[in-house]
Amino acid sequence: MDVYDVGSTLAEGFGNVAPAGPACGHGSSADELCGIPAGFPPCLSGKSVWTGAQFQDETRFIHVLTEGHLAEIPRALAHFKEQLSQDVYNGNGFCVIRGIDKDDYSVEDLTVIWLGIQAYIADRRGRQDHRGNMLVHIIADNSSEITIGHHRHSKSPISFHNEVAGDVIGCNPSPRYYSHAGKIRLANRTSRLIMNFGRTPLLGNAVHPRPEHLPKLSERQREALDTVEAIAKAVQLEIRTQAGDMHFINNFTVLHRREGFVDGAGPHEKRHLVRMILRSSELGWSIPEELKQDWYDAFELDSSKTWHLEPMPCGSFPLRKYTN
Numbered sequence: 001m002d003v004y005d006v007g008s009t010l011a012e013g014f015g016n017v018a019p020a021g022p023a024c025g026h027g028s029s030a031d032e033l034c035g036i037p038a039g040f041p042p043c044l045s046g047k048s049v050w051t052g053a054q055f056q057d058e059t060r061f062i063h064v065l066t067e068g069h070l071a072e073i074p075r076a077l078a079h080f081k082e083q084l085s086q087d088v089y090n091g092n093g094f095c096v097i098r099g100i101d102k103d104d105y106s107v108e109d110l111t112v113i114w115l116g117i118q119a120y121i122a123d124r125r126g127r128q129d130h131r132g133n134m135l136v137h138i139i140a141d142n143s144s145e146i147t148i149g150h151h152r153h154s155k156s157p158i159s160f161h162n163e164v165a166g167d168v169i170g171c172n173p174s175p176r177y178y179s180h181a182g183k184i185r186l187a188n189r190t191s192r193l194i195m196n197f198g199r200t201p202l203l204g205n206a207v208h209p210r211p212e213h214l215p216k217l218s219e220r221q222r223e224a225l226d227t228v229e230a231i232a233k234a235v236q237l238e239i240r241t242q243a244g245d246m247h248f249i250n251n252f253t254v255l256h257r258r259e260g261f262v263d264g265a266g267p268h269e270k271r272h273l274v275r276m277i278l279r280s281s282e283l284g285w286s287i288p289e290e291l292k293q294d295w296y297d298a299f300e301l302d303s304s305k306t307w308h309l310e311p312m313p314c315g316s317f318p319l320r321k322y323t324n
Contacts (some may be wrong), residue, residue, distance in 0.1 A: 166277025
């Protein structure tokens with residue numbers, strides 16, 4: 001069984017986490033307590049601002065496919081509701097599709113079904129590395145120190161983060177244990193707050209070292225990162241995943257994480273998550289200038305696309321040196 005954690009950190013109840021005041025700038029010391037940057041609202045409101053406690057009723061975000069829906073699968077779910085895309089882009093920021101029995105389909109057929117359902121939420125699919133991989137398989141890999149410490153292959157807990165690119169993250173997990181967490185939005189763009197966040201590139205570790213030419217973080221800056229993590233955990237939502245579930249998460253407004261896990265002994269007792277990055281031609285948000293290159297590489301670059309339906313040998317899925 002998998003566990004998702006999803007939560008909204010800067011909800012109205014947390015609107016005063018940082019005191020209002022002038023933003024840091026020239027002439028302020030690294031440890032000076034700074035207020036909300038210019039242009040940021042004092043608090044957030046709307047459907048996409050929530051806490052996990054508000055979703056005790058799972059029917060608000062889990063959409064169980066009826067026999068009628070399942071009957072449509074061979075015809076590519078031609079009338080699947082547009083509301084799912086609206087939920088992800090302009091509503092809660094996430095949804096789960098449930099009701100497909102993975103044992104009824106081959107890997108190839110299940111992938112086609114997943115791609116078909118995706119198209120009703122976000123019709124464009126992005127390349128995830130320079131090799132053009134469209135499907136990334138997230139599994140435990142202890143073959144080297146690099147893979148053991150890399151987010152994609154580590155069994156250790158991972159803190160709240162966004163993926164580097166993609167409006168929407170599509171995840172199709174196997175029936176193992178993993179979790180997703182948190183919602184936080186901290187960057188202003190066309191009246192929306194957008195975040196592209198990760199602790200690892202800021203703090204660095206053995207696998208993802210912080211570049212030596214950059215100054216070390218101050219204690220105040222470290223405290224700020226810890227505050228983001230603490231608030232996200234305080235309002236996180238845990239979604240217990242079932243076999244066959246398909247998760248769709250707004251990568252601009254929702255942070256996610258997972259707990260540590262232990263694989264079982266059998267071949268069907270190992271954590272295996274397939275990830276895609278998506279974008280809607282109709283509902284896609286305007287991309288901030290700072291993120292445009294990653295979005296261009298994923299969705300616009302005229303280059304090859306590779307579809308590995310199963311995990312492949314080392315080197316088939318390049319690992320980022322700097323990752324969120």
